[in-house]
Amino acid sequence: MADFDGLQQVTLAPGDEDEAMELSREVGWNQVPGDWRHFIEKGQTLGLRDRSGRLVATSAALPYDGPFGFISMVIVSDTMRRRGLATALVGKCTGYLRQLGLVPVLDATEQGQPVYEKQGFLPQFRYDRWQIAGHGPAPADAAVSSAGPRDIARLDAAAFGAQRPALLKAFLSRPDTVVITEGTSGFALLRRGSRAWQAGPVVSDSEDAALRLLERLPIGAVPLFIDVPQTWRKIGAWLKARGFAVQRSFARMGYHRQEPFGTPDRLFATAGPEFG
Incomplete structure (x- = not known):
């Protein structure tokens, strides 16, 4: 069970991309603000804020015009890890896409694959x-x-x-x-x-x-x-x-x-x- 104690779940809105970029930079990912803006405007992008209002975790579900949608941008700040937050956020994105009648799809690292398999995801192919x-x-x-x-x-x-x-x-x-x-x-x-x-x-x-x-x-x-x-x-x-x-x-x-x-x-x- 995720430990959400002291955290507030929010839906990110236009203008939040700069805060989201801070999380991308913290984990060394390659996004630019326009990428975050696309998730916010075209999908459902969730965030968790701590008591100070700082954004400490995110996830995004991006519906596509077809049989599936994509889950990504699952980021948890270093100080908030090992609380089950990432698993919980993926679950929320999965539920959102399923409600739209879409198959949830994601790309997992080797470390993340076993975690997602426990949530019902199956490997389709691998890439480097x-x-x-x-x-x-x-x-x-x-x-x-x-x-x-x-x-x-x-x-x-x-x-x-x-x-x-x-x-x-x-x-x-x-x-x-x-x-x-x-x-x-x-x-x-x-x-x-x-x-x-x-x-x-x-x-x-x-x-x-x-x-x-x-x-x-x-x-x-x-x-x-x-x-x-x-x-x-x-x-x-x-x-x-x-x-x-x-x-x-x-x-x-x-x-x-x-x-x-x-x-x-x-x-x-x-x-x-x-x-x-």
Whole structure:
């Protein structure tokens, strides 16, 4: 049972993203204020405040247009851990998505996977976060070429398993987002994070085609994260040869569902563990 003694549960509202960013920084995550703003405006983002009013824990449930929604941003300040708060917050997000008729899905670290399994989540596939320090200049933005925003949304939905046009629109509207396309069959995004640039999603019709997209990104020129399903060993070897190393691994997990959504053989990098 969670120990909520002295804590007040709140629903975060626009304007709370700066406080939420303080928690992201405390745990060393890569979000920017616009990410938090998206959770707050498009989903249900819960917070716990201590007696002083300080935000000490968060969780977010983001419904997608499809059979599932995503749970993420489960952060507990160091001074509040080991009280069952994270488990309780995940439970609240799970209940929220189920009330909407959606299957709750989340991405778990290796340490978190056993905890989520006890809550009814089953592993669907694993992916590795590759990282490189990079010391080059920030990449210039690249215009969408032969694939437009609608094509990108269509390709993403087919690979991911649900439509998320609002999220993609938010990514594409950022002035420093890099967009690489290959005809109308594949795309790769690169966006700025607080600690590193994030590559993904990367969607294509083959691993070789996905590699062609990656070769056109400024891979290795800037601090960069990319989250690649473990099945894509050619991409892993390509990243390793360019100086990347695996930071950690994640498991995509579904609530009482082990079969992945979408078309996993077209998904070559995820949008990150906060968005799926």
